[in-house]
Amino acid sequence: MSQDRLRHAASVAGLWGITWWCSHDVSRSLLDFPEVEYDLGLFTSDRELKPTGRRFGELAAELRGAPAPEPVAEALVLDDVDATGAVPHREACGPGGAFFEAWMRHAERVGRGPQIVxxxxxxDAALLAARGIRHVVEVAAV
Structure with missing residues (x-):
């Protein structure tokens, strides 16, 4: 993951943390893993810090002292359920889905993605105010 992507993630107000798929590379002595699994860690399987791990640590130290970002004032409405009672999140939120595409258009236009409500x-005026949301936007309006 590039430092730009980590900085972008850190620009989200209220972010609690960023996780990494695995801390250490999978040992080559374990023979039944997909090839990609052997090199995903921030440390080698022998506990040596890798360059990516070093950069991740440096960036974490930098961001730890940064001021908290301001929340994005707009929120995009995500349907809880559709007319049949089904939760449409997977189809709508994946690439090509209406919600995903609207969120991406907003992010490209504004430089940051909208909040989601x-x-x-x-x-809920109290919830919106607590999150710093001043404008609620429907997917069709983006």
């Missing part, structure tokens, strides 16, 4: 909470 469930339709069931989209009229």
């Amino acid at each position: 469930l339709r069931s909470s989209s009229q």
Whole structure:
């Protein structure tokens, strides 16, 4: 993951943390893993810090002292359920889905992605105010 992507993730107000798939490379003595699994760690399987791990640590130290970012004032409405009672998140939120595409258009236009609010909470003035949301936007309007 590039430092730019980590910095972008850190620009999200209220971010609690960023996780990494695995801390250490999988040992080559374990023969039944897919090839990619052997080199994903921040440390080698012998506990040596890898260059990616070093950069990750340096960036974590830098960001730890940074001021908290301001929340994005706009929120995009995500439906809780559709007309049949099904949760449409997977189809709508994946690449090519209406919600995904609207979120990406907003992010490209503004430089940061909008917050997300469930339709069931989209009229809750106290919740919106607590999150710094001043504008609630429907997917069709983006």
